[in-house]
Amino acid sequence: MLDAALRDGTANRECVFELFARKLPNDRRYGVVAGQGRAMEALKHFRFGDDELEFLAQQRIVSDETLQWLADFSFSGSIRGYREGEAYFPQSPLLEVHGTFAEGVILETLLLSILNYDSAVASAAARMVSAADGRPLAEMGSRRTGERSAVAAARAAYIAGFSATSNLEAGRSWGVPTMGTAAHSWTLLHDSEADAFRSQIAALGADTTLLVDTYNVTEAIRTAVEIAGPSLGGIRLDSGDLPVVVREVRELLDDLGATETAITVTNDLDEYAIAALAASPVNSFGVGTSVVTGSGAVASGMVYKLVSRRAEDGSWVPVAKASPGKASVGGAKVPVRRREDGIASAELIALGTEPIGDHDDRPLYVDYVTDGEINPAWLGTEGVASAREHCAMALAELPRTARRLGAGDPALTTYFVHDDGSLNRA
Amino acid sequence: MLDAALRDGTANRECVFELFARKLPNDRRYGVVAGQGRAMEALKHFRFGDDELEFLAQQRIVSDETLQWLADFSFSGSIRGYREGEAYFPQSPLLEVHGTFAEGVILETLLLSILNYDSAVASAAARMVSAADGRPLAEMGSRRTGERSAVAAARAAYIAGFSATSNLEAGRSWGVPTMGTAAHSWTLLHDSEADAFRSQIAALGADTTLLVDTYNVTEAIRTAVEIAGPSLGGIRLDSGDLPVVVREVRELLDDLGATETAITVTNDLDEYAIAALAASPVNSFGVGTSVVTGSGAVASGMVYKLVSRRAEDGSWVPVAKASPGKASVGGAKVPVRRREDGIASAELIALGTEPIGDHDDRPLYVDYVTDGEINPAWLGTEGVASAREHCAMALAELPRTARRLGAGDPALTTYFVHDDGSLNRA
Numbered sequence: 001m002l003d004a005a006l007r008d009g010t011a012n013r014e015c016v017f018e019l020f021a022r023k024l025p026n027d028r029r030y031g032v033v034a035g036q037g038r039a040m041e042a043l044k045h046f047r048f049g050d051d052e053l054e055f056l057a058q059q060r061i062v063s064d065e066t067l068q069w070l071a072d073f074s075f076s077g078s079i080r081g082y083r084e085g086e087a088y089f090p091q092s093p094l095l096e097v098h099g100t101f102a103e104g105v106i107l108e109t110l111l112l113s114i115l116n117y118d119s120a121v122a123s124a125a126a127r128m129v130s131a132a133d134g135r136p137l138a139e140m141g142s143r144r145t146g147e148r149s150a151v152a153a154a155r156a157a158y159i160a161g162f163s164a165t166s167n168l169e170a171g172r173s174w175g176v177p178t179m180g181t182a183a184h185s186w187t188l189l190h191d192s193e194a195d196a197f198r199s200q201i202a203a204l205g206a207d208t209t210l211l212v213d214t215y216n217v218t219e220a221i222r223t224a225v226e227i228a229g230p231s232l233g234g235i236r237l238d239s240g241d242l243p244v245v246v247r248e249v250r251e252l253l254d255d256l257g258a259t260e261t262a263i264t265v266t267n268d269l270d271e272y273a274i275a276a277l278a279a280s281p282v283n284s285f286g287v288g289t290s291v292v293t294g295s296g297a298v299a300s301g302m303v304y305k306l307v308s309r310r311a312e313d314g315s316w317v318p319v320a321k322a323s324p325g326k327a328s329v330g331g332a333k334v335p336v337r338r339r340e341d342g343i344a345s346a347e348l349i350a351l352g353t354e355p356i357g358d359h360d361d362r363p364l365y366v367d368y369v370t371d372g373e374i375n376p377a378w379l380g381t382e383g384v385a386s387a388r389e390h391c392a393m394a395l396a397e398l399p400r401t402a403r404r405l406g407a408g409d410p411a412l413t414t415y416f417v418h419d420d421g422s423l424n425r426a
Numbered sequence: 427m428l429d430a431a432l433r434d435g436t437a438n439r440e441c442v443f444e445l446f447a448r449k450l451p452n453d454r455r456y457g458v459v460a461g462q463g464r465a466m467e468a469l470k471h472f473r474f475g476d477d478e479l480e481f482l483a484q485q486r487i488v489s490d491e492t493l494q495w496l497a498d499f500s501f502s503g504s505i506r507g508y509r510e511g512e513a514y515f516p517q518s519p520l521l522e523v524h525g526t527f528a529e530g531v532i533l534e535t536l537l538l539s540i541l542n543y544d545s546a547v548a549s550a551a552a553r554m555v556s557a558a559d560g561r562p563l564a565e566m567g568s569r570r571t572g573e574r575s576a577v578a579a580a581r582a583a584y585i586a587g588f589s590a591t592s593n594l595e596a597g598r599s600w601g602v603p604t605m606g607t608a609a610h611s612w613t614l615l616h617d618s619e620a621d622a623f624r625s626q627i628a629a630l631g632a633d634t635t636l637l638v639d640t641y642n643v644t645e646a647i648r649t650a651v652e653i654a655g656p657s658l659g660g661i662r663l664d665s666g667d668l669p670v671v672v673r674e675v676r677e678l679l680d681d682l683g684a685t686e687t688a689i690t691v692t693n694d695l696d697e698y699a700i701a702a703l704a705a706s707p708v709n710s711f712g713v714g715t716s717v718v719t720g721s722g723a724v725a726s727g728m729v730y731k732l733v734s735r736r737a738e739d740g741s742w743v744p745v746a747k748a749s750p751g752k753a754s755v756g757g758a759k760v761p762v763r764r765r766e767d768g769i770a771s772a773e774l775i776a777l778g779t780e781p782i783g784d785h786d787d788r789p790l791y792v793d794y795v796t797d798g799e800i801n802p803a804w805l806g807t808e809g810v811a812s813a814r815e816h817c818a819m820a821l822a823e824l825p826r827t828a829r830r831l832g833a834g835d836p837a838l839t840t841y842f843v844h845d846d847g848s849l850n851r852a
Binding site for chain 2: 144146292
């Protein structure tokens with residue numbers, strides 16, 4: 001496309017692309033958009049180097065003119081969009097990329113890859129945080145997603161309210177608090193379970209967490225308290241019928257005097273399993289596969305569409321496709337979250353140029369890139385910390401229906417607002 | 427764990443770890459293991475650099491002794507396992523890592539991340555290739571998975587029989603054939619659909635493929651053939667009720683004299699949608715979301731367990747955990763595929779030291795790393811080409827039940843073979 005557009009001159013047409021989701025996955029009540037900070041870091045380094053250009057040239061994939069354009073590429077347009085960690089709904093215009101067609105189209109796959117995956121994780125994580133009702137969750141799923149996606153997943157889960165990750169690289173590169181855990185191999189490595197526990201306590205102190213389900217849970221807990229004493233920090237359960245086992249384990253620990261010893265569970269948990277443990281004496285959760293795979297929706301289904309282009313006469317032309325089931329809404333947009341008494345009540349998307357904003361409306365766009373200059377506020381570890389804070393605020397503001405785990409309508413209805421003030425449902 | 431093991435001396439115990447899946451996802455008939463070549467490339471570069479060590483030191487995550495060990499780390503053990511592209515079944519011992527506990531445990535997450543994701547893609551892709559029954563498939567899902575996983579997905583789909591990818595980086599780094607396609611934005615960018623088609627043909631020739639569902643499919647096809655002539659290469663459909671639309675489009679193209687113009691479809695296809703088009707005049711398929719997300723099973727569920735360690739007296743001690751529902755089978759293993767008249771009939775896993783191999787048994791282990799030396803045969807583009815060839819052979823050898831898309835028992839039963847020759851079902 002780039003090659004043909006450079007050839008026919010349309011490559012330089014001024015365009016607006018929009019990144020949005022037509023619907024929420026699995027009829028959830030809300031989504032959490034994430035990845036913007038990562039996308040901006042990626043944009044900062046988005047260049048075509050010698051190796052890439054040589055490959056394109058050798059394979060004759062693009063013309064010499066296009067090779068030159070790619071060699072010189074550096075994004076000079078503007079990007080605005082929802083804050084990272086913001087709640088989103090069907091048709092929420094999550095990112096708006098404004099630049100030439102060539103600049104916009106070349107970012108499409110990068111932006112979608114990052115936002116689709118990171119938002120899938122953040123959206124699932126937020127539901128788990130909500131189901132855990134104040135008890136901390138650790139992300140432990142690195143091994144169940146691609147090795148680089150694992151770092152992104154730890155970051156996204158943290159933004160959505162998880163407390164920590166077992167992915168050390170996410171700690172290093174994004175400032176996510178890290179934690180570790182003993183695996184079954186630790187117990188199997190030693191001549192006995194008692195040896196394994198003794199060694200772990202010698203290295204990490206009695207307030208460590210011992211994994212107790214390698215052989216027999218009851219025996220392991222007796223051994224653990226015998227070795228560590230009643231001040232044992234915690235035990236971890238990774239198998240069995242958790243609501244039953246957790247109750248038995250709590251009783252046993254209490255009987256042994258280890259009343260302060262915490263119980264961590266980690267057995268293929270998702271938001272439903274966490275909710276089912278609401279009344280169980282669990283102190284913390286470790287979540288693996290389900291959070292890094294978006295709990296049944298690993299791709300958020302976000303798309304990136306050309307919505308407006310400037311005509312020869314300088315006017316903007318809204319454009320939209322009419323494909324059945326996949327129609328898009330033309331024109332640049334400005335979204336706000338309508339609030340009533342501090343509670344969000346609707347997602348309003350202005351199609352016109354008139355400002356909207358009665359009531360207590362909260363504007364949803366922030367600037368990510370202005371004429372090629374990336375706003376540093378959203379980058380690095382500070383960007384992550386501010387996204388996490390923003391997410392907590394945005395979710396607290398949603399109506400209570402948002403907390404329902406079952407399938408249903410979005411917690412907020414999305415309306416397009418026309419220049420004359422009339423509304424229509426998205 | 428590493429820290430505590432270095433402290434108590436068990437870090438240097440000689441161990442065997444095994445990577446395997448307890449079951450196939452979604453009751454499929456077979457899986458395709460992939461990622462070994464990528465894992466070996468990753469292993470080649472698996473070092474702890476100054477930035478990583480500084481982070482671990484600053485955060486006091488490990489002791490100084492462990493920091494030194496990490497700084498000096500370079501894998502000196504051995505790895506053998508199934509060839510990349512091989513079919514696998516429940517309990518197939520896909521990789522065996524032999525080294526000290528410290529060396530083995532530190533590779534766990536890296537190996538699992540890569541094999542779990544790449545195998546999920548390859549396993550889904552193989553079913554799609556089988557459903558397409560000889561018609562070519564292109565992988566076009568980069569935007570629906572993490573930006574680095576996208577490259578791995580293109581590679582894994584190619585190994586499993588896809589013909590090409592839209593991910594240029596997979597072409598550059600792994601030799602996967604690449605292709606491109608015009609998006610709806612291409613049509614929307616231009617003043618008219620006719621302008622868009624004219625420009626594309628001017629740039630790419632009449633044998634290009636035009637996307638015809640931006641506005642009205644019938645009109646678009648008439649326009650396309652008018653501009654390109656009856657030698658138009660192809661048209662792409664990305665929406666609508668495909669079995670119906672494809673038939674109508676074929677008739678229309680034939681009526682217009684464009685009898686050789688190919689039809690490509692790309693509308694949220696998975697193996698079931700592809701199978702439903704078996705009798706439709708589709709020439710090729712483009713698959714996005716479903717292949718890069720493993721078509722409903724994005725994590726293969728592979729685990730990595732300590733299965734054997736050497737005791738003080740030099741003897742090997744098989745070890746296994748007994749956790750309910752997650753028990754493992756101790757001891758190092760040697761697998762073969764039993765064949766009868768050229769057709770695979772069982773997965774045999776020898777637990778003992780006696781060689782097994784009657785009939786036409788095919789040994790399943792190859793050497794990936796020997797005493798720290800990585801076998802170059804499985805690396806780079808040559809590794810990919812040989813994995814693709816091997817995959818075609820291994821799948822052709824499976825019994826016909828393997829081609830069934832519906833849920834059911836694995837196409838082969840896995841048996842453990844004891845030293846005395848007795849078998850038991852895994």
